[in-house]
Amino acid sequence: MARLTINGRTREIEVDPETPLLWVLREQAGLTGTKFGCGVAQCGACTVLIDGVATRSCTMPASAIAQDQQIVTIEGLSEDGSHPVQQAWLALDVPQCGYCQAGMIMAAAALLNSTPTPSDDDISAEITNICRCGTYNRVRAAIKLAAETMSTSQKG
């Protein structure tokens, strides 16, 4: 049994507590937007936010997460795709196959939480997710666009 707060809702989940959070999300919580890519925290397809920090959920046992910690998945980043990062992704039509993109978006959202106007070096250092289709340059551009929108909306 695990007690987890996912996308603002606390749930009791019938699962072996050593199960990685990724599989709890996908198989028990029915949230399949978070993707399985490698299982060894290398590719970042499974990235979610835990208390605002980008976390690779494929190697994080559910038992390591306290009930009061806030887990946010791609489904909970916004209700309708309106988060500035999602909007920037839409404006630049970033995804190709799209499989890695939920993880990219979550990693970008975490970066912008901690570093509202990231430099190119910040982006290179923090966004280590793998994309095989090759969206990196558009991911970079979309992060900068999202940073602009977020700073404008804060000023406004």
Next chain:
Amino acid sequence: MTVSILSRRRFLIGTAAGAGGFSLGFHLPFAAQAQERNAILPEVNAWVLIHPDDTVVVRIARSEMGQGTLTGLAQLVAEELACDWSKVTTEYPTPGESLRRNRIWGNFSTGGSRGIRESHEYVRQGGATAREMLVAAAATLWKVPVQECSAANSVITHNPSGQTVTYGAVASLAAHMQPPANVPLKDPKDWKIAGKPLPRLDTRDKLTGKQVYGVDLQLPGMLNASIKACPVFGGKVASFDAAAVSGMPGVRKVVQVDETAVAVVADTWWQAHSALNALPIVWDEGPNTNVTSETIAAMLREGLDAEEAVVGTAIGDVRAALAESAKVVTATYSFPYQAHATMEPMNATARYTTDKCEVWVPTQNGETSLVATAEASGLPMEQCEVYKLHLGGGFGRRGAYQEYVRQAVRLAKEFSGTPVKLIWSREEDMLHGAYHPVTQCRLRAAIDKQGNVSALHMRISGQSILWSLRAEVRETGRDPAVFQGLNDGGAEGAFGYTIPNLLIDHAMRNPPIPPGFWRGVNLNQNALYVECFMDELAHEAGIDPLEFRRKLLVNHPNHLAVLDAVAERIGWEKPAGNGIHRGLAQIMGFGSYVAAAAEVSVTDGQLKIHRIVAATDPGHIVNPSQTERQVEGSFVYGLSACLYGECTINGGRVEQENFDTYEVMRMDQMPAVESILMPSGNFWGGVGEPTIAVAGPAVLNAVFAATGKRIRQLPLKNNSLGV
């Protein structure tokens, strides 16, 4: 004026696709089908479905795996249909339905950069024919000559009177119009939807987690499976101790899937995978345990000097010209095994009963998936069906090779009526690929003091993909695909350099490692061999590499044009920045002409790729912004291969099992990419693959300019250069 034709009940035909919806010649109820088939030619209009609210559904047979074919093909149909693009959606027809309809949607295969270039004509014809039927329906309704009516943006207008009707309102009636034959297609210069940089149709769901990929499929009562096949190629299962794990949580069954693989089926995938990892398995490792990268390299080296080789191109007398030449330049290159490493691991879901077998799968070819389903289920093809799901990357791994489908079906047969979803772990994916084949190449050229190349012999030694797939290749020992990009003319991949004595031949050597089509296929190494060697020859002749190539490309203006374009944009004639060095490459492949120029620096032994300029001439471009994305992405795939990509073999198995040892390019290594799109018309080439081939050689030639060192053994990371 908008006219309702709902009173004309006799024309209304129900459809399986949506209440009140209408398919042009598709999904007619069985009773009506026979008589209606005579009145309409469904194969012409099977591409288009129009609902009463004017929503247009375009049916797409090719698969979407990120390359943008779904949007591009919809643009082509919509262009000819003259419909409102904002109301266009798409759907996949199933391969089973296509088979029942005499393969009405043509080829489902999505590989070889063929998605658009091979189907553009018939899908545009489908759109154009549908448009003419809609116009004819409106003319019939109004009792006016069809010549007085025109269509645009989903509205038909009777020009003399100005009355209008929307497509949705006449769609049912249109189904009964005689489909006109050979409707002329629009001149691409008049395109309003095709040829435009429209947003992709499939982006939104990829931003919210809603897009369902194969691994995401949920069916009621579904079980989950994880699988392990013998990691040594050619090995088998000797024994396993099912009892050791059968009591673990959620485990339903341990199944020997075939002679090579064991799977655990459980309630959840994590339970299945945990039990599989705990399962004691003894492998019979078979005959290949002594195979290593070195034994394979030795096998290929022998082929470099072998007497016997299959000739691809032979012009003049190369041996004599080399013997007579005062200066002969020789170099030997090699290209390693590469894994596809699609982000979504292989998977398939199957449901089997004694009279039906259904499979849900992310596939590059729904028809090969259907064949695999029939084979593995033992049911006739007519009792099988495949539902295609979005692919989290394909790159050639998910077309010709369907073992995950066969495995899923065999597992589903153990649980009749219950769907079973099989997902491979990343380790399984890396250990059981269809790898980019290994080759080596020895190049010998005769050059004189003026830089004229009087002879070139290019000997390729190595593995044939088609040998593993086609009986006729095994019989003849001849695989024409190994000469990709090196052909003596032709529309697919003509060799651009004019050399009076030219011999390109292949000594086939097939190690026991399964080869496969890997994005770019044989063009990748062929371009690298030719373009790096051209750079070597230019250097030996003391001539600028651009000028050296220009002279040899004089008879191939399209090859020359893309090369000139990248040289101009990168500023070849002007000095590069401090510490920056440049390299060039060009090739023709998949029917398109491509070139790249790279700027790199090497500081304290560390390589940095700063900038890439790429030019592409695919004849026609259906969506320029998507083409740019594919060109840009080609450098991630091509440079990942050039810098890091390598599956080494030891003990008859691949040594790399995950991304920690199989490195790929990430954000911090990604250079800026500028693409130049220069469609010259008159032909249709592919976009997804050709540019990959010029990524490696452009960078390697720049590395030589920076270091004076030729790197001839890939990947670059093995050459004491930090990458």
